[in-house]
Each structure stands twice: as structure tokens, then as C-alpha cells.
Amino acid sequence: MFNAFSAYTTIMLNILSIHAIRKTSSLPKPLKTLLLSLAVSDLGVGLLAQPVFIALMVNPTYSTETERKIIEPLLCNASFYTVVAISVDRFLAIHLHLRYQELVTHKRVVTAVIIIWVLCVSFPLILTLSSKEIVIIVIIIILGLCFMLIAVIYCSIYYSCAV
Secondary structure (H helix, E strand, O other): OHHHHHHHHHHHHHHHHHHHHHHOOOOOHHHHHHHHHHHHHHHHHHHHHHHHHHHHHHOOOOOOHHHHHHHHHHHHHHHHHHHHHHHHHHHHHHHHHHHHHHHOOHHHHHHHHHHHHHHHHHHHHHHHHOOHHHHHHHHHHHHHHHHHHHHHHHHHHHHHHHO
């Protein structure tokens, strides 16, 4: 029951977020691109991943192996790596000051978003073609490094703004 409510609110709030981000002219284009990527991946979670999970909870014999191996990693990884990219973007905006607009261009951010989505599409394919243990170890290392990167970035942002 909670998952169905959560999926509905995820869908509606991300549709509203996408509309608001598109209409807001005061946001810098690189940040707008990253936020749109995050909202689209989260909308996909509400539209695709949550209903598959709900179907599995309601009927455990429901065969969702293909959907679960492709949809969930794709959308969850896209959301997570976009959050990492937003963290790096905010760090660069604070620490580069006037050089930020010169170095972080819209074209570079679009390239980064495309790379994130291509990597997230390739993760499930690599997982099915490679040794499962090696891929899981690599994914754990990458996720751990990303979590540490986010922690260091936000601590640095906090300390630079507190001083």
C-alpha cells in the first residue's frame, strides 16, 4: 500500500518538478540540465521500477526478472550518479567563483549527463555478460567512492560557507 502511494507521489511531484525546472529562467543552464536529469530518472522510478516492485509484492510468482535486472539498476544508478554530479557542480560553483561559468559550460554538463545515462544503461548489460562476483565488487567500490566523494564535497562546502 505504501509503495503504491509512494509511486503516485513520485510520479506527480516529479512531473511538477520537471515543469517548474523548465519554466524557471533564473536557474543556470548547467544546473537546470542536472536537475532535469534527476527528475526524469526519479520519474522513471515512479513509472517503471515501483510498479514492477509492487507487482512482485502482490504476486511473488510474477516473473519480473528481466525488468528488475534492467529497469531498477538503470534508473537507480542514473538518480544516484546525477546526485553525485549535482554535488560536484555545487562544489565547483562555490570554489571556482568567477571561473565556474568558464569551466562548467552547458555543453560539458550535457556531455556528462549523456555519459551518466550511457554508463547506467551499460551496467545491467555488463552484469548479465560478466562474472557476477567481479561486477558486484566493482560496483561496491564505485558506490563507496561516490559516497565518500559526496561526504567530502558537502563537508568542504559546509566549512567554506561557515568560515
